[in-house]
Amino acid sequence: MEGTAVRGRLTWQTATVGAVTDETSSVRTLSLVLPGWAGHRAGQHLDIRLTGDDGYQAERSYSIASAPGEPVAITVERLDDGEVSPYLTEDVQIGDEFEVRGPIGGYFVWDGDASDSVPLLLAAGGSGVVPLRAMLRHRSRIGSSVPVRLLYSVRSQAEVIYRSELSSPADGVEVIYTLTRKQPPGWTGYARRVDQKMMAEVAWPVASGPLAYVCGPTNFVEAVASDLVALGYPPQRVKTERFGATGTP
């Protein structure tokens, strides 16, 4: 787990909402106008800070949804008891401003350079698909031919984020869904939570030297990561990003 130093002060800058895209009934992508943005890598995140007219501030971290070189975008899922996500998914309009700083993180990233030219396994639970989508877009932009499988676990088809984009993936990219709660009529795909059998069917063989990125709620990430290790993936080839609570404890 060695890293390359990325140091230097991160300062807050003003972002203007440039475009708003509804992804599902509770998920929205905001494309930001950020004139001072220094660039980012696929998989990194940023911090945002909202300021009310009474001076009240709230900060949160979000994965960056866009590829390096594209306008910075975040995809936000509304959490009903949240304070920031309801504002970003319901109230915010084009032209509104808040503050951003970043990019942050340098481990859960995919650059697509020579050392990354091995089969890529991406596993997303729910809105964990966001940083993986940045990797897919980056792969297309740099013309990489690395074979990719994206396993996307989501409750129902209606909750699939980036649905139209993922329905016509680039050459060499395979998107495999598991719809864990509700399936459309005639669904022949997976319809259960991820398990070792599913991972054995979906994951690239260990012998191909694959690299895995797993992002989602804790239970999903724990299941996928431990299944991959059980299948023989070296732990350092399984990069994870977890969010949310475990329930216990």
Place this chain on the structure above:
Amino acid sequence: MSPISRGFHRRHQEAEPAGRVPPGQYVTHDFPVLSAGPTPHTRLTDWTFSIEGGQSPVSWSWQEFQALPQETVTVDIHCVTRWSKLDTSWKGVSLDVLLGAVSYTAPYVLAFCDGGYTTNLPVADLLGGKAWVAYSYDGSALPAEHGGPARLLVPHLYFWKSAKWVRGLRLRDTDVPGFWETYGYHMYGDPWKEQRYAGD
């Protein structure tokens, strides 16, 4: 001067306990999990806790570690991803006890863990009843996803300093960045000064 985010306002009206939540944090009642890789599962028979870099190395087996004086503490914890959790209850061994078993002059440590994680800390932040190696949370054995069998507990710093799956400390004359510190997180990580990233 921060720009006003039109229409944004406080939604959570209940006041957070005064003086307990650092700037930029919010209180959660869950216990979120954040780690960079798969959760390691080390058998207790293979587990040791070592302190290296002193006059002579020391090491405890799991059984020996359990025989050390225990403390039960209730502390507030603060994650750099902005959640804080108040009144968390832990049981473990004070670093005063552990470092007291070693003769050394080094001012820093690099904690090392199963899975390859590391984090750097000043020795002064581990002494004086401020830090523990904890193996029990809320009355039960510490679950693996939260760092079990044992993790560092250094509640006055951001929680990435409370390394999960900790296996020992390497005493050092110089302060070298650990895992997240190498990726741009702050070398010290004081939540009350919002030392999240390098340069904060």
